[in-house]
Amino acid sequence: MNIHGTPTRTIRPLPGRGGVEIIDQTLLPHLLAFRILHTLEDVAEAIAIMQVRGAPLIGATAAYGVALALAEDASESRLEYACGRLLATRPTAVNLRWALERMHDCLAPLPATQRQEAAWAEAAALCDGDVMLNQSIGRHGMELIRWRHELSPRTVNIMTHCNAGWLATVDWGTALAPVYAAFDTGIPVHVWVSETRPRNQGAALTAWELAQHGVPHTVVADNAAGHLMQHGQVDLVIVGADRAASNGDVANKVGTYLKALAAHDNGVPFYVAVPGPTIDWRLADGSGIPIEERPASEVTHIQGEAEAGNVMSVRLTPVQSVAANPAFDVTPARLITGLITERGVCPATRQGLTNLHSEAGASDSRTA
Amino acid sequence: MNIHGTPTRTIRPLPGRGGVEIIDQTLLPHLLAFRILHTLEDVAEAIAIMQVRGAPLIGATAAYGVALALAEDASESRLEYACGRLLATRPTAVNLRWALERMHDCLAPLPATQRQEAAWAEAAALCDGDVMLNQSIGRHGMELIRWRHELSPRTVNIMTHCNAGWLATVDWGTALAPVYAAFDTGIPVHVWVSETRPRNQGAALTAWELAQHGVPHTVVADNAAGHLMQHGQVDLVIVGADRAASNGDVANKVGTYLKALAAHDNGVPFYVAVPGPTIDWRLADGSGIPIEERPASEVTHIQGEAEAGNVMSVRLTPVQSVAANPAFDVTPARLITGLITERGVCPATRQGLTNLHSEAGASDSRTA
Numbered sequence: 001m002n003i004h005g006t007p008t009r010t011i012r013p014l015p016g017r018g019g020v021e022i023i024d025q026t027l028l029p030h031l032l033a034f035r036i037l038h039t040l041e042d043v044a045e046a047i048a049i050m051q052v053r054g055a056p057l058i059g060a061t062a063a064y065g066v067a068l069a070l071a072e073d074a075s076e077s078r079l080e081y082a083c084g085r086l087l088a089t090r091p092t093a094v095n096l097r098w099a100l101e102r103m104h105d106c107l108a109p110l111p112a113t114q115r116q117e118a119a120w121a122e123a124a125a126l127c128d129g130d131v132m133l134n135q136s137i138g139r140h141g142m143e144l145i146r147w148r149h150e151l152s153p154r155t156v157n158i159m160t161h162c163n164a165g166w167l168a169t170v171d172w173g174t175a176l177a178p179v180y181a182a183f184d185t186g187i188p189v190h191v192w193v194s195e196t197r198p199r200n201q202g203a204a205l206t207a208w209e210l211a212q213h214g215v216p217h218t219v220v221a222d223n224a225a226g227h228l229m230q231h232g233q234v235d236l237v238i239v240g241a242d243r244a245a246s247n248g249d250v251a252n253k254v255g256t257y258l259k260a261l262a263a264h265d266n267g268v269p270f271y272v273a274v275p276g277p278t279i280d281w282r283l284a285d286g287s288g289i290p291i292e293e294r295p296a297s298e299v300t301h302i303q304g305e306a307e308a309g310n311v312m313s314v315r316l317t318p319v320q321s322v323a324a325n326p327a328f329d330v331t332p333a334r335l336i337t338g339l340i341t342e343r344g345v346c347p348a349t350r351q352g353l354t355n356l357h358s359e360a361g362a363s364d365s366r367t368a
Numbered sequence: 369m370n371i372h373g374t375p376t377r378t379i380r381p382l383p384g385r386g387g388v389e390i391i392d393q394t395l396l397p398h399l400l401a402f403r404i405l406h407t408l409e410d411v412a413e414a415i416a417i418m419q420v421r422g423a424p425l426i427g428a429t430a431a432y433g434v435a436l437a438l439a440e441d442a443s444e445s446r447l448e449y450a451c452g453r454l455l456a457t458r459p460t461a462v463n464l465r466w467a468l469e470r471m472h473d474c475l476a477p478l479p480a481t482q483r484q485e486a487a488w489a490e491a492a493a494l495c496d497g498d499v500m501l502n503q504s505i506g507r508h509g510m511e512l513i514r515w516r517h518e519l520s521p522r523t524v525n526i527m528t529h530c531n532a533g534w535l536a537t538v539d540w541g542t543a544l545a546p547v548y549a550a551f552d553t554g555i556p557v558h559v560w561v562s563e564t565r566p567r568n569q570g571a572a573l574t575a576w577e578l579a580q581h582g583v584p585h586t587v588v589a590d591n592a593a594g595h596l597m598q599h600g601q602v603d604l605v606i607v608g609a610d611r612a613a614s615n616g617d618v619a620n621k622v623g624t625y626l627k628a629l630a631a632h633d634n635g636v637p638f639y640v641a642v643p644g645p646t647i648d649w650r651l652a653d654g655s656g657i658p659i660e661e662r663p664a665s666e667v668t669h670i671q672g673e674a675e676a677g678n679v680m681s682v683r684l685t686p687v688q689s690v691a692a693n694p695a696f697d698v699t700p701a702r703l704i705t706g707l708i709t710e711r712g713v714c715p716a717t718r719q720g721l722t723n724l725h726s727e728a729g730a731s732d733s734r735t736a
Contacts, residue, residue: 195667225626226697257595304683318397329591
């Protein structure tokens with residue numbers, strides 16, 4: 001996607017393999033700042049404190065984390081350690097496990113002398129693969145938007161939640177890829193951006209990247225989603241996913257389930273963009289997806305830009321009050337109109353997913 | 369309710385009728401500050417900028433606004449002007465109209481010389497009436513909590529939304545009155561306080577007053593409501609109302625509808641506390657309730673306490689992004705388990721309401 005007019009990816013290896021450059025997403029939308037990750041620990045920290053976030057980008061960053069970890073020691077024990085260290089950073093997004101297993105499967109059989117070279121190549125290939133998946137999701141999802149536009153030739157109002165855009169992936173996004181594709185094709189679109197408390201990835205990240213690309217959008221409180229749907233102001237909902245179970249249940253940012261309920265109650269189509277690496281074939285349904293509990297301080301405090309221009313944190317709650325912060329929820333497949341995958345749109349059912357991913361569905365159900 | 373150990377109301381007339389003292393609720397939970405309203409314009413402003421808010425307290429404050437308006441001119445035209453000015457401050461809560469009609473009906477027939485005296489007396493009576501209604505709601509609602517506790521003798525987890533507590537009324541609250549009554553009786557309760565973006569009345573006001581009274585509670589993002597209900601962590605939901613239509617549809621703070629959907633989907637009882645003055649008998653259903661659109665700045669900015677102790681506002685969104693801010697939504701009666709009124713708990717139906725309010729239901733349906 002274009003940032004200040006230049007095609008840009010969210011992550012890039014530096015020449016000479018001394019590091020990987022990322023955007024520090026904790027400072028957006030107030031400040032566009034880059035950070036260079038030099039070591040395995042840098043990568044683990046960047047994922048844990050959410051300088052990079054979004055299931056696909058977590059996977060891509062972890063892949064480079066393995067490459068960085070092997071810089072001085074490419075032994076098998078170092079490889080095992082790096083994969084274990086990175087896997088422990090965030091529990092919910094399955095792309096992390098997928099990326100680490102891919103790196104491990106590629107590197108473990110090689111002699112130690114070849115591992116570093118291969119790790120950088122595999123991480124780059126994984127990133128290129130992410131971009132291609134997202135472009136395919138964009139094409140398939142755009143057809144849903146086009147169809148809605150042809151049904152009634154006015155601006156198509158799309159609601160999303162959290163950030164499953166460019167910033168959540170290597171490029172283009174998952175849920176927002178169809179929006180960018182439609183916009184670039186000339187279909188008039190407008191996006192309802194739910195702010196996505198507590199970390200406000202909607203208000204901070206989705207709004208920022210839509211603004212960068214020139215896509216019309218309006219930020220609303222998460223609470224407003226139902227009211228907008230009741231009043232016919234939402235034509236379809238597209239969200240991303242951190243993990244889809246093999247039956248089509250989907251874990252995504254907390255609050256997704258509430259939007260799915262409102263969409264269902266108002267006959268608004270509700271789609272989830274799910275690239276292959278986000279499907280956990282080992283899980284029969286969403287009940288087995290681990291839900292991350294994040295720090296209470298994300299609820300009690302919030303970061304913003306003061307009038308003087310400095311980015312700072314303020315307390316929202318009484319000092320005597322405790323807070324809880326489950327970061328994801330599971331939307332049952334029955335509330336999902338369809339899954340937008342890189343291979344097409346399918347029903348949120350085991351049959352729907354295995355029709356598109358027959359190889360994975362068959363092999364993993366044997367090992368489950 | 370006790371504040372720092374002293375029984376306190378949220379509004380009180382000053383001796384000598386020179387003004388009315390309120391709590392400036394825009395500064396809570398960081399600062400407990402009082403403000404004296406001297407004139408009609410003071411009152412109109414305090415309601416409009418939400419220094420006082422909550423349907424019952426808006427009505428009570430407006431009643432005193434009429435009394436203050438008549439200080440120097442108790443003519444009929446001044447009375448009309450005052451009622452019109454106050455009615456225009458906030459559109460959704462019907463208690464405002466109810467209080468102004470009550471003041472008007474009491475004062476208009478009197479000679480001008482008697483109006484001022486009568487206005488202060490009527491406003492005081494209206495406030496005393498609010499306290500009694502809320503105590504009755506507390507008693508009836510407590511039985512629901514007690515029943516749940518007897519079913520399984522452990523802490524009863526109650527979820528609420530926004531603030532329909534002491535601060536929203538003259539005393540005790542509507543939705544929180546049953547919680548206080550249960551707590552004071554010794555039934556173990558715990559309240560899930562949804563923060564209620566964009567103005568955070570949950571995180572700021574409900575959490576503060578529960579802490580003042582010593583009631584165990586946990587603040588969560590609005591988005592977490594569905595996840596908590598999916599995992600059996602909510603035994604019942606009790607919310608307030610800004611206006612109930614005669615069929616049991618209820619307008620309340622935006623996001624209430626999403627909680628009602630989640631409660632319905634998970635078999636969690638969903639109750640709405642509705643005192644008589646909150647029922648709009650002229651409306652056949654909720655579609656006619658005007659929904660206030662408040663300033664976008666409530667979404668783009670948020671107020672909190674900086675580390676240095678000063679209360680300040682920070683920007684959350686990119687400067688290029690616009691925001692929308694519908695402040696209420698309508699929860700259809702089909703999602704409501706029951707209405708907790710001062711006359712008992714009833715189904716959210718026209719029949720249920722008219723069984724308890726036969727006089728009002730009959731007279732107003734004729735004038736509708």
